[in-house]
Amino acid sequence: MNSYNHVPHDRSRSGRHQAGSGPADPNHSIRMAVKLGLILVFIVYLYVLVKIILFKFGGSSPGFYLRQLTESVMHPERILQRLRLMSNLVPMHEITGNIHNLRSPSGFINFFGNIAAFMPLGFLLPLVCGFRSMPALKVLLISFGVSLALETAQLLLFIGTFDVDDLIMNTAGGVLGYGVLRVLQATAAPDIQMRESEHHGESEHGSLSR
Template identity: 30%
Template sequence: MVDKKQRNLTKILFAVYFFILIWILLFKMSFSLDELYKDRSINLIPFLGSAIVNGKIDTSEIINNIIVFIPVGIYICMLKENWSILKKISVSFFISLSIEVLQFILAIGATDITDLIGNTLGGVIGIGIFYLFSKVFKNKTTSIVNILALISTIGLGSLISILLLVN
């Protein structure tokens, strides 16, 4: 069982992560809606929007979508440890779906099934990573993941601050 301080730290770190996730994915790191590319399109054919010249798939976009959603799976496991794996995967799917739908409604990006697949896969990988950590670290898993998340959050916040100052 996780103590109250650890659970509160997890909630705070998840809130910061989720804010950054929305800012990156939905608002493309802009501070003004005027800066956003106005686009309302839907791609329902997997990996079609990722095609580039010579018919090759742009794997970097897919990999980035997977990576950015790995923490979703980890945080779901930390915050809802009693939920079934299917329920945890469903939450990851619905968070991604919500972002894609909001992009369409607000006309601030393309709604893409490939993003939904990649994001959900990232959540599944995050769930797997958490279960692997829990096998190795047992009841210290939440503490260790919180420390790693805190370091990552500070690092990411510093990197974003530097990028904003430079630009």
């Protein structure tokens, strides 16, 4: 009887030991809040990006864009005509002109504006999706894809022109934003590692004193 009574007691002790060996991470809720905040910032950024590039801070009714899209589907020759007459398909053509006119407000905005507009994309993608799943090449491809989608939408909706130099500058902006994040990460990493080592040393000292 005595040996039988000791079995549940030993199991309960081992259960408490196992439960205590893996304490809940006190920073988990903070990390989740930061993650949700980054996702919200990313969504707001995408909305602002579409608003600026596609609708130029304005916009019309959804019915208008639906009619424009229907016209593009029904008359694809109009798209080809706009590509031939109103679009820039020569790489570096507009970029070279903007570089020569950097002193003018329009040249300055056209050159640096396309870069600055996509820098947050390259900055936020690794923070939201993780650095391991978002290397530089993937950021480059996503930046190019988003820019291509916006340029194509302008063409299909008849609300802008297609410019291959915008693709180049926007993609460069995404990669530049990623590079800035990497530099900040490399700068902050030694300080974080030092703090973690100091915290680990204090924990070991406390456990030895006990």
